[in-house]
Amino acid sequence: MIFKYLLTTFMTVFFSVQALSAEWTNSNHIKIIFDEKKVKGTFVLYDISNNMFIGFNQARAKTRYIPGSTFKIANSLIGLSVGAIKNVDEVLPYGDEDQPIKSWELDMSLRDAIKISNVPIYQELARRINLFQMQSNIAKLHYGNMDLGLLIDRFWLDGPLQISAMEQVLFISKLARGQLDFTASHQEAIAEILEIQKTEEYTLHVKTGWQTSTDPGIGWWVGWIKRDEKIYAFALNIDMNNINDAGLRTELGVASLKALGLL
Numbered sequence: 001m002i003f004k005y006l007l008t009t010f011m012t013v014f015f016s017v018q019a020l021s022a023e024w025t026n027s028n029h030i031k032i033i034f035d036e037k038k039v040k041g042t043f044v045l046y047d048i049s050n051n052m053f054i055g056f057n058q059a060r061a062k063t064r065y066i067p068g069s070t071f072k073i074a075n076s077l078i079g080l081s082v083g084a085i086k087n088v089d090e091v092l093p094y095g096d097e098d099q100p101i102k103s104w105e106l107d108m109s110l111r112d113a114i115k116i117s118n119v120p121i122y123q124e125l126a127r128r129i130n131l132f133q134m135q136s137n138i139a140k141l142h143y144g145n146m147d148l149g150l151l152i153d154r155f156w157l158d159g160p161l162q163i164s165a166m167e168q169v170l171f172i173s174k175l176a177r178g179q180l181d182f183t184a185s186h187q188e189a190i191a192e193i194l195e196i197q198k199t200e201e202y203t204l205h206v207k208t209g210w211q212t213s214t215d216p217g218i219g220w221w222v223g224w225i226k227r228d229e230k231i232y233a234f235a236l237n238i239d240m241n242n243i244n245d246a247g248l249r250t251e252l253g254v255a256s257l258k259a260l261g262l263l
Contacts, residue, residue: 022046022051022052022053023051023052023053024052024053024054024055024058025052025053025054025055026054026055026056026058027043027054027055027056027256027259027260029259029260030043030055030056030256030259030260031056031057033056033252033255033256033259034056034057034252037248037251037252039238039239039245039248039252040238040239041057041060041219041236041237041238041239041252042055042056042057042058042060042061042165042236042237042238043055043056043057043061043165043234043235043236043252043253043256044056044058044061044165044166044169044234044235044236045169045232045233045234045256045257045260045262046166046169046170046172046173046232046233046234047230047232048173048177048230048231048232048233049230053166053169054260055256056256060165060237061164061165061166061235062164062165062166063164063165064144064145064162064163064164064167065162065163065164065211065218065237066156066157066158066159066161066162066211066213066214066218067144067156067161067162067163067168067209067211067220068156068157068209068210068211068218068219068220069117069119069122069156069207069208069209069210069220070168070207070208070209070220070222071156071161071209072113072114072117072122072207072209073171073172073175073190073194073207073222074137074138074141074143074171075122075125075126075129075156076088076110076114076125076189076190076193077175077180077182077186077187077190078129078133078134078137078138079110079125079128079129080183080186080189080190081137081182081183081186082129082133082137084125084128084129085110085125085128087189088109088110088111088189088190088192088193089109089110089111090109090110091107091108091109092107092108092109092110092113092121092124092125093107093124094106094107094108094118094120094121094124095120095123095124097120099119099120101116103116103118104116104118104119104120104121106118107121108121110125110193111193114193114194114207115193117208117209119157123153123154126152126153127152127153129152130152131148131150131152134148134152135148138161140181141171141180143161143163143167143171144161144162144163144164144167145160145161145162145163146161147160147161147162148160148161149161156211157211157213158211158213159213165222165235165236165237166235168220168222168233168235169222169233169234169235170233172222172223172224172233172234172235173224173231173233175187175190175191175224176191176205176224176226176231176233177231178191191205194206194207194223201227202225202226202227202262202263203225203226203227204223204224204225204263205223205224205225206221206222206223206250206253207220207221207222207223208220208221208249208250209221209222210240210246210249216239216240216241217239217240217241218237218238218239218240219237219238219239219240219245219246219248219249220235220236220237220249221234221235221236221237221249221250221252221253222234222235222236225257225262225263227262232262234253234256234257236249236252236253236256238252
Protein backbone atom coordinates (compact mmCIF):
# COMPACT_ATOMS: atom_id res chain seq x y z
CA MET A 1 0.00 0.00 0.00
CA ILE A 2 2.82 2.40 0.93
CA PHE A 3 4.72 1.43 -2.23
CA LYS A 4 1.65 2.15 -4.37
CA TYR A 5 1.24 5.59 -2.75
CA LEU A 6 4.92 6.43 -3.26
CA LEU A 7 4.80 5.25 -6.87
CA THR A 8 1.67 7.30 -7.57
CA THR A 9 3.24 10.35 -5.95
CA PHE A 10 6.45 9.93 -7.96
CA MET A 11 4.59 9.51 -11.25
CA THR A 12 2.37 12.53 -10.56
CA VAL A 13 5.37 14.71 -9.81
CA PHE A 14 7.28 13.31 -12.81
CA PHE A 15 4.55 14.03 -15.32
CA SER A 16 3.81 17.44 -13.76
CA VAL A 17 7.47 18.44 -14.09
CA GLN A 18 7.52 17.05 -17.62
CA ALA A 19 4.43 19.08 -18.56
CA LEU A 20 5.74 22.27 -16.92
CA SER A 21 8.88 21.95 -19.04
CA ALA A 22 6.79 21.78 -22.22
CA GLU A 23 7.23 24.33 -24.96
CA TRP A 24 5.58 27.74 -24.46
CA THR A 25 4.30 29.78 -27.40
CA ASN A 26 3.38 33.44 -26.93
CA SER A 27 0.13 34.50 -28.57
CA ASN A 28 0.17 38.08 -29.80
CA HIS A 29 -3.56 37.82 -30.54
CA ILE A 30 -4.30 37.19 -26.86
CA LYS A 31 -1.92 39.98 -25.81
CA ILE A 32 -3.89 42.40 -27.98
CA ILE A 33 -7.15 41.26 -26.32
CA PHE A 34 -5.77 42.02 -22.84
CA ASP A 35 -4.11 45.28 -23.96
CA GLU A 36 -7.31 46.61 -25.54
CA LYS A 37 -9.16 46.09 -22.24
CA LYS A 38 -6.20 47.49 -20.25
CA VAL A 39 -6.29 44.41 -18.01
CA LYS A 40 -3.36 42.95 -16.11
CA GLY A 41 -3.49 39.19 -16.24
CA THR A 42 -2.61 35.98 -18.01
CA PHE A 43 -4.20 33.31 -20.14
CA VAL A 44 -2.66 29.90 -20.69
CA LEU A 45 -3.94 26.99 -22.71
CA TYR A 46 -2.44 23.52 -22.46
CA ASP A 47 -2.57 21.60 -25.72
CA ILE A 48 -2.44 18.12 -24.22
CA SER A 49 -1.95 16.18 -27.46
CA ASN A 50 1.13 18.20 -28.38
CA ASN A 51 2.32 18.81 -24.78
CA MET A 52 2.50 22.54 -25.48
CA PHE A 53 1.45 25.72 -23.72
CA ILE A 54 0.18 28.73 -25.61
CA GLY A 55 -0.86 32.00 -24.05
CA PHE A 56 -0.03 35.45 -22.79
CA ASN A 57 2.23 36.59 -19.93
CA GLN A 58 4.18 33.44 -19.11
CA ALA A 59 5.77 34.94 -15.99
CA ARG A 60 2.36 35.60 -14.45
CA ALA A 61 1.11 32.18 -15.58
CA LYS A 62 3.79 30.67 -13.31
CA THR A 63 2.92 32.93 -10.36
CA ARG A 64 0.71 31.54 -7.61
CA TYR A 65 -2.44 33.27 -6.40
CA ILE A 66 -5.25 32.36 -4.00
CA PRO A 67 -7.65 30.16 -6.03
CA GLY A 68 -10.94 31.59 -4.74
CA SER A 69 -13.95 29.67 -6.00
CA THR A 70 -11.99 27.69 -8.57
CA PHE A 71 -11.09 25.53 -5.56
CA LYS A 72 -14.70 24.32 -5.60
CA ILE A 73 -13.55 21.87 -8.28
CA ALA A 74 -11.09 20.15 -5.95
CA ASN A 75 -13.40 20.60 -2.95
CA SER A 76 -16.20 18.76 -4.79
CA LEU A 77 -13.92 15.92 -5.85
CA ILE A 78 -12.45 15.47 -2.37
CA GLY A 79 -15.90 15.64 -0.78
CA LEU A 80 -17.10 12.77 -2.95
CA SER A 81 -13.90 10.81 -2.42
CA VAL A 82 -14.02 10.85 1.40
CA GLY A 83 -17.78 10.32 1.61
CA ALA A 84 -18.59 13.78 2.96
CA ILE A 85 -21.45 13.73 0.46
CA LYS A 86 -23.07 10.80 -1.32
CA ASN A 87 -23.31 12.48 -4.70
CA VAL A 88 -23.47 15.91 -6.34
CA ASP A 89 -27.25 16.04 -5.84
CA GLU A 90 -27.23 15.64 -2.05
CA VAL A 91 -28.52 18.86 -0.48
CA LEU A 92 -26.25 20.67 1.98
CA PRO A 93 -27.34 23.37 4.47
CA TYR A 94 -26.09 26.93 4.02
CA GLY A 95 -26.25 27.66 7.77
CA ASP A 96 -29.20 30.07 8.12
CA GLU A 97 -26.92 33.13 8.28
CA ASP A 98 -27.22 36.30 6.24
CA GLN A 99 -25.07 36.19 3.12
CA PRO A 100 -23.69 38.97 0.90
CA ILE A 101 -25.49 37.36 -2.05
CA LYS A 102 -29.14 36.49 -1.39
CA SER A 103 -29.14 33.52 -3.76
CA TRP A 104 -26.65 31.86 -1.39
CA GLU A 105 -29.29 31.79 1.37
CA LEU A 106 -30.65 28.42 0.29
CA ASP A 107 -29.83 24.82 1.08
CA MET A 108 -28.68 23.23 -2.18
CA SER A 109 -26.71 20.51 -3.91
CA LEU A 110 -23.23 20.86 -5.36
CA ARG A 111 -24.79 20.72 -8.82
CA ASP A 112 -26.68 23.93 -8.07
CA ALA A 113 -24.13 25.50 -5.71
CA ILE A 114 -21.22 25.38 -8.13
CA LYS A 115 -23.22 27.22 -10.78
CA ILE A 116 -23.72 30.26 -8.51
CA SER A 117 -20.47 29.78 -6.60
CA ASN A 118 -22.31 29.39 -3.30
CA VAL A 119 -19.62 29.95 -0.66
CA PRO A 120 -21.46 28.78 2.51
CA ILE A 121 -22.43 25.47 0.87
CA TYR A 122 -18.81 24.75 0.05
CA GLN A 123 -17.68 25.86 3.50
CA GLU A 124 -20.06 23.29 4.96
CA LEU A 125 -18.60 20.67 2.62
CA ALA A 126 -15.05 21.54 3.70
CA ARG A 127 -15.99 21.24 7.38
CA ARG A 128 -17.46 17.80 6.72
CA ILE A 129 -14.25 16.74 4.97
CA ASN A 130 -12.15 18.04 7.94
CA LEU A 131 -8.66 19.49 7.87
CA PHE A 132 -6.77 16.19 8.06
CA GLN A 133 -8.58 14.58 5.12
CA MET A 134 -8.47 17.81 3.13
CA GLN A 135 -4.72 18.16 3.63
CA SER A 136 -3.96 14.57 2.65
CA ASN A 137 -6.04 14.86 -0.52
CA ILE A 138 -4.61 18.25 -1.49
CA ALA A 139 -1.17 16.65 -1.17
CA LYS A 140 -2.39 13.75 -3.30
CA LEU A 141 -3.46 16.24 -5.98
CA HIS A 142 -0.24 18.28 -5.64
CA TYR A 143 -2.54 21.30 -5.70
CA GLY A 144 -0.49 24.50 -5.80
CA ASN A 145 1.53 25.17 -2.65
CA MET A 146 -0.62 22.62 -0.74
CA ASP A 147 -0.73 24.99 2.27
CA LEU A 148 -4.12 25.02 4.02
CA GLY A 149 -3.19 26.70 7.28
CA LEU A 150 -5.51 25.96 10.20
CA LEU A 151 -8.91 27.26 9.05
CA ILE A 152 -10.79 24.54 7.18
CA ASP A 153 -13.41 26.87 5.69
CA ARG A 154 -11.32 29.91 4.65
CA PHE A 155 -7.98 28.76 3.17
CA TRP A 156 -9.08 29.02 -0.48
CA LEU A 157 -10.70 32.43 0.09
CA ASP A 158 -8.03 34.22 2.13
CA GLY A 159 -5.02 31.92 1.74
CA PRO A 160 -2.57 30.50 2.52
CA LEU A 161 -3.50 28.13 -0.36
CA GLN A 162 -2.17 29.41 -3.69
CA ILE A 163 -1.92 27.98 -7.18
CA SER A 164 -0.60 29.24 -10.52
CA ALA A 165 -2.46 29.29 -13.82
CA MET A 166 -0.06 26.67 -15.20
CA GLU A 167 -0.66 24.43 -12.20
CA GLN A 168 -4.39 24.92 -12.69
CA VAL A 169 -4.24 23.66 -16.27
CA LEU A 170 -2.22 20.58 -15.28
CA PHE A 171 -4.77 19.71 -12.60
CA ILE A 172 -7.66 20.42 -14.98
CA SER A 173 -6.09 18.42 -17.82
CA LYS A 174 -5.92 15.31 -15.63
CA LEU A 175 -9.49 15.76 -14.37
CA ALA A 176 -10.78 16.24 -17.92
CA ARG A 177 -9.24 12.90 -18.93
CA GLY A 178 -10.19 11.10 -15.73
CA GLN A 179 -6.52 10.58 -14.93
CA LEU A 180 -6.42 11.78 -11.33
CA ASP A 181 -5.87 9.15 -8.63
CA PHE A 182 -9.56 9.30 -7.70
CA THR A 183 -12.57 7.16 -8.56
CA ALA A 184 -13.50 7.54 -12.23
CA SER A 185 -17.21 8.09 -11.48
CA HIS A 186 -16.34 10.95 -9.11
CA GLN A 187 -14.22 12.65 -11.76
CA GLU A 188 -17.02 12.20 -14.28
CA ALA A 189 -19.52 13.75 -11.84
CA ILE A 190 -17.37 16.85 -11.42
CA ALA A 191 -16.93 17.16 -15.17
CA GLU A 192 -20.71 16.97 -15.55
CA ILE A 193 -21.49 19.80 -13.12
CA LEU A 194 -18.81 22.00 -14.70
CA GLU A 195 -20.25 21.70 -18.20
CA ILE A 196 -21.69 25.04 -19.33
CA GLN A 197 -22.09 24.60 -23.08
CA LYS A 198 -22.38 21.73 -25.54
CA THR A 199 -22.67 22.03 -29.30
CA GLU A 200 -22.06 19.70 -32.23
CA GLU A 201 -18.50 21.07 -32.45
CA TYR A 202 -17.36 21.26 -28.82
CA THR A 203 -18.12 20.83 -25.13
CA LEU A 204 -17.05 23.57 -22.71
CA HIS A 205 -16.46 23.14 -18.96
CA VAL A 206 -15.76 26.25 -16.84
CA LYS A 207 -15.45 27.49 -13.27
CA THR A 208 -15.00 31.13 -12.33
CA GLY A 209 -13.37 32.47 -9.19
CA TRP A 210 -12.79 35.76 -7.44
CA GLN A 211 -10.75 36.19 -4.30
CA THR A 212 -11.08 39.57 -2.60
CA SER A 213 -8.66 39.24 0.31
CA THR A 214 -5.90 41.07 -1.60
CA ASP A 215 -5.84 44.46 -3.32
CA PRO A 216 -6.37 44.15 -6.20
CA GLY A 217 -8.43 40.99 -6.06
CA ILE A 218 -7.76 38.12 -8.44
CA GLY A 219 -10.37 36.85 -10.87
CA TRP A 220 -10.18 33.36 -12.38
CA TRP A 221 -11.72 31.56 -15.36
CA VAL A 222 -10.55 27.96 -15.65
CA GLY A 223 -11.68 24.78 -17.35
CA TRP A 224 -11.34 22.80 -20.54
CA ILE A 225 -12.80 22.46 -23.99
CA LYS A 226 -13.18 19.23 -25.94
CA ARG A 227 -13.11 19.66 -29.68
CA ASP A 228 -12.38 17.14 -32.45
CA GLU A 229 -11.81 14.48 -29.79
CA LYS A 230 -8.99 16.58 -28.32
CA ILE A 231 -8.96 18.21 -24.88
CA TYR A 232 -7.49 21.65 -24.20
CA ALA A 233 -7.22 22.84 -20.59
CA PHE A 234 -7.06 26.57 -19.88
CA ALA A 235 -6.72 29.06 -17.05
CA LEU A 236 -7.08 32.81 -16.95
CA ASN A 237 -6.45 35.14 -14.04
CA ILE A 238 -6.71 38.93 -13.94
CA ASP A 239 -6.45 41.79 -11.47
CA MET A 240 -9.95 42.81 -10.35
CA ASN A 241 -10.55 46.14 -8.66
CA ASN A 242 -14.32 46.05 -8.20
CA ILE A 243 -17.54 44.27 -9.14
CA ASN A 244 -17.54 46.00 -12.53
CA ASP A 245 -14.55 43.87 -13.53
CA ALA A 246 -16.38 40.58 -12.87
CA GLY A 247 -17.61 40.17 -16.43
CA LEU A 248 -14.11 40.55 -17.84
CA ARG A 249 -13.18 37.04 -16.72
CA THR A 250 -15.61 35.37 -19.12
CA GLU A 251 -15.24 38.05 -21.79
CA LEU A 252 -11.47 37.71 -21.99
CA GLY A 253 -11.56 33.93 -21.62
CA VAL A 254 -14.04 33.45 -24.45
CA ALA A 255 -12.15 35.94 -26.62
CA SER A 256 -8.89 34.09 -25.99
CA LEU A 257 -10.38 30.72 -26.95
CA LYS A 258 -11.82 32.32 -30.10
CA ALA A 259 -8.41 33.80 -30.94
CA LEU A 260 -6.97 30.26 -30.77
CA GLY A 261 -9.72 28.92 -33.04
CA LEU A 262 -11.36 26.76 -30.39
CA LEU A 263 -14.69 28.61 -30.14
